[in-house]
Amino acid sequence: MTIQLESGDRLKQILDRLVEMSKKDYYNPYQIFDWPESLPEHQYWMSPELMSVHGTEAAKDLTEEQLWAISRWESINFYSLNVDGIRELITEIINRIHTKEFEVSSEYFHHMVGEENEHMWFFATFCLKYGGKFYPDKGIKLSSDFTGPAAHFMVFARLLMFEEIVDFFNKKMGTDERLHPTIRQVNFIHHQDESRHVAFGRQICSLLHSQLRDTANAEELAEIERYLKLYLRKSIDSLVNPAVYRDAGIPEPYQFRNKVLADPAFKELEKRILKRSMSYLISEGILSDDELPAA
Amino acid sequence: MSAGIDVVLEYLKAKRPDLESIPDDLDLIENRVLDSLGFVNFLYVLEEQTGREISMDEVTPEDFRTVQAIRRRFFDDAVNAGH
Numbered sequence A: 001m002t003i004q005l006e007s008g009d010r011l012k013q014i015l016d017r018l019v020e021m022s023k024k025d026y027y028n029p030y031q032i033f034d035w036p037e038s039l040p041e042h043q044y045w046m047s048p049e050l051m052s053v054h055g056t057e058a059a060k061d062l063t064e065e066q067l068w069a070i071s072r073w074e075s076i077n078f079y080s081l082n083v084d085g086i087r088e089l090i091t092e093i094i095n096r097i098h099t100k101e102f103e104v105s106s107e108y109f110h111h112m113v114g115e116e117n118e119h120m121w122f123f124a125t126f127c128l129k130y131g132g133k134f135y136p137d138k139g140i141k142l143s144s145d146f147t148g149p150a151a152h153f154m155v156f157a158r159l160l161m162f163e164e165i166v167d168f169f170n171k172k173m174g175t176d177e178r179l180h181p182t183i184r185q186v187n188f189i190h191h192q193d194e195s196r197h198v199a200f201g202r203q204i205c206s207l208l209h210s211q212l213r214d215t216a217n218a219e220e221l222a223e224i225e226r227y228l229k230l231y232l233r234k235s236i237d238s239l240v241n242p243a244v245y246r247d248a249g250i251p252e253p254y255q256f257r258n259k260v261l262a263d264p265a266f267k268e269l270e271k272r273i274l275k276r277s278m279s280y281l282i283s284e285g286i287l288s289d290d291e292l293p294a295a
Numbered sequence B: 001m002s003a004g005i006d007v008v009l010e011y012l013k014a015k016r017p018d019l020e021s022i023p024d025d026l027d028l029i030e031n032r033v034l035d036s037l038g039f040v041n042f043l044y045v046l047e048e049q050t051g052r053e054i055s056m057d058e059v060t061p062e063d064f065r066t067v068q069a070i071r072r073r074f075f076d077d078a079v080n081a082g083h
């Protein structure tokens, strides 16, 4: 499927504008950050309200010391998810750059791939410097993928959802005065670049989905919806990692995770994280409701 | 460790209440009892029941193909399960 230029005229204008913004905002990531030798342990590394355990029963008996530890390891998990997510997404974009179907967006892809490469570098640097490790991706490929136009749509939809979820955290943590300046800086800078990526993501997803609606049957569209919901479920669940709790010294980390996932306070956080994305997906007719499958 | 594999089996059954039973040799991947997006939650059940973290460098989809394969790989033989 070619991205049709009749419907893509607006897209072309937006792409030109985003490329201009990318050039104007360009920074050298290898020089811009202050990386102190270490970060203080006796404070939060994540905004407390954004932590998985915030307001949950499971967290009621934890000391502030334990909460600091969870915030530290949970932030390393968050940046590790970014590294894994970017690796996957750069691969998909590279597979499409300068192919006939993505002619119109290739110039923009150069900027995006470059920026994501730099994001991966500063997130990885943070993990290794202050956590001494990454949390490994526990995914495996079992099911076969979509093909053709549906595959294109799924790549950009997953990418957009991933970026919007991450941005929910970056936006708040980038200006949270309780956090160390380096933590704020990493989040703030990522949020700046991602605003452009999200703007593009929404345009391309709307366009690709409207083209899909012309060609795919109801069953195929339902399968796309089902898959996208599972993807959102997985993305939310991956914010809650038993290895984080284990590293923070919490006994029975797997049971602790199950309690957190089932807690109404966590469901509340999930709703807040997905709010913007859900209303977009529903208003575009990509999802028919905001009910996600159970964990 | 027979208790462990039973918990894993219960988890799979709860995921697919529409299946009457999950025979030992049922292809879990073909029959979509396990899929890519639900895999991590399943893996955590397996980690909890085996009592150790599973490194993805050391497993292949075939290790999760059937209940029998899961039992062999992660429960029956402690030596085998170690790597």
Ligand SMILES: [Fe+2]
Pocket (backbone or CB within 6 Å): A086, A115, A116, A119, A190, A194
């Ligand atoms: Fe990024």
Ligand SMILES: [Fe+2]
Pocket (backbone or CB within 6 Å): A116, A163, A193, A194, A197
């Ligand atoms: Fe991005």
